Amino acid sequence: MTNLLEMKGITKNFPGVMANNNINLEVKLGEIHALLGENGAGKSTLMNILSGLYKPTAGRIFINREEVSFNSPKDAIHKGIGMVYQHFMLIRQLSVVENIILGMPQKYEPLLDIKDAVKKITEFSSHYGMNIDPYSKIWQLSVGQQQRVEIIKALYRGAKLLILDEPTSVLTPQEVDELFSMIDQFLKKECSVIFISHKIDEVKAISNRITVLRQGKKVRTVSNNTSKKELARMMVGREVSFKIDKLPASPGKVILKLEGLKALNDRGLKALKSISLEIFKGEILGIAGVDGNGQSELVEVITGLRKINKGKISISGINVTNLHPRKILELNVGHIPQDRHLTGIVLDMDLKENMILHDYYIPPHCKGIFLNWDFIKKHTCKLIKEYEIKTPSEEVLSENLSGGNQQKLILARELHRKPDLLIAMNATRGLDVGAIEYVQKKIIELRDRGAGILYVSTEIEEIINMSDRIAVIYNGEIMGIVRPEETSIEELGLMMAGTKKEEVNSII
Structure with missing residues (x-):
């Protein structure tokens, strides 16, 4: 089977962090290739490079044996790469159809051909079993429905390689089955899927091959016959218990x-x-x-x-x-919200500021009308260590953390208060x-x-x-x-x- 994608020696450096370190990845035509790894392992960064959102510090990318270089997501889309991000790239105030055609050339510019777009979207929705009202506003949709909009948006733009970043983390069991059914339909068109996940059971169920990343490096590429225990050990570098031990309430x-x-x-x-x-x-x-x-x-x-x-x-x-x-x-009362970006953290605040959102006005977080930054820094560093939040420092903006580490930040803030x-x-x-x-x-x-x-x-x-x-x-x-x-x-x-x-x- 020929390779649709080859990534060779991909390295990506951020200030204080090497997110990807000399990673090689091959995806064959017509396969579902899973990327498995713990939070902060470099999965999303690698795919952000492939989708044109980031430029690699080093390395080369080949699509159908042709070397490519992307300066923007638009370049990647033109090469048939569509990515559904873990945190959706949708404008909540616009409708489904407006989000899907946003940035695309129109037949009668500057006028929008909404009617034709709705017809095509309805056809895509029907073919892939993802029924969505094209006229609904994004803010009116459930998280699972918003994901369907992102997938339809990628397919509408002609994706041949579909990248799904933690696609089942917001879905019910029924919606997961619907997603897997949609992927099967997609593969029938001689396309490929990269499935980013940390859920071992799902990865084993849906993928043909699995590449495991840990701490920014490739551990190994294995078949889906590899045991759950072995995959977990490769992911986190130790044995993991899958049984929840708890006494009766x-x-x-x-x-x-x-x-x-x-x-x-x-x-x-x-x-x-x-x-x-x-x-x-x-x-x-x-x-x-x-x-x-x-x-x-x-x-x-x-x-x-x-x-x-x-x-x-x-x-x-x-x-x-x-x-x-x-x-x-x-x-x-402690609250771990459904959407960490909307109601959980403030993305353009650093970890210290997010950690005190509840208690900034209560001593020892403050002295009179002034914040007690010495205490706040020590307090934040303690929780970063206790909850194993992967970050170069407490000064990093929350938007620069991986999704899983953002969730750990919220958990640390809410649980340490012993509600x-x-x-x-x-x-x-x-x-x-x-x-x-x-x-x-x-x-x-x-x-x-x-x-x-x-x-x-x-x-x-x-x-x-x-x-x-x-x-x-x-x-x-x-x-x-x-x-x-x-x-x-x-x-x-x-x-x-x-x-x-x-x-x-x-x-x-």
Whole structure:
């Protein structure tokens, strides 16, 4: 099988960091080639070079045996390379069709031929099974739907080599299946896919060959028959446990009580429909559901980021309904948000500044009206070491961290405060196996110290393994609350599809 892509001796230096060190990579025509590595291993940097976003410090790139050099992503697109970035390159205020045709030549310039573009987008959507309304605004779409827009945008521009950067980190199990089906359709057109991931099971399931990177260097290229244990060892340089060890919960008093919550989504439609829940101290309540069924709105109303129309929210017996987010956080509440860029960190602030976003006005972070930078620096350096955040220094802007290290930054800020109530949504999104193991251990330690935890995730196995109880949400309603040890994945799947708990047994 001939090589579609060859990258030879690729090296990329940033100030204080060698992100890629003499990496060689070959991708064959018609194959799915996985790039596997822990956070900060250099996967995204290597692909940013291939997609024209970065220029390599050294090295050569060949497409169909022709040497190429890219000065911009536009050059890479012209050579048939399309990349779907981990953090989407979409303009939230524009519609789907406007985002897809942005920057492309039009038949009747300066006029936009929206009607023709919508027709083509609809054809792409139908062919690849990714139904999207071309006229929807990006801000109205779920994260999974936004990813589909990015994929359609790459295909619309004629991609022959599709690069998917952590594509399943924002998807539900059903959406992952749909993505894999789309990839199969794409390969039938004699194209290739580079699949960047840290999820070993998925990499083994979908890829033909796997290249493992660690600390900016290529470890080895292997077949998908390589064992999960060996791939994990190659990734992180040590043995990794895939089993979550936790003692049975010892629930205490109610820490969070939701009574008949009703709220609207951004489109003015009903998102939450009379939701009532209780979370006790010393337990993890998991929220399972297909993305877009009210999980985001539920987290936002609890943390004060969205108003409710009806109902009551109590934390430790205190009515916090529609309170300002700061007032809620001051009740010793931690929040790991769904979108780290929108509500988790400030990208153009450094690590020190991001680490004190909650506490900058509270001593010892400040002295009177002045920030105590000596303490803040020591505090940040301590958390960088404790949470293994890969960065040259605490002065680095957060936008220069890898996605996984940005997530670790948020986790460090939220967990070190030892909150009484933690609201966590997709807490392990974008993390490698070693980091996931560490984060889950920290959250379980928090539970064992008596904190109540609302744990929202679209990773169904993670919900089962982490939760003491599971509440299944569908279309803004709770289908039922179950115990993971008494419930099968099939039963959870039926509830996630809209079957009430009491009706499940009659179906199975």
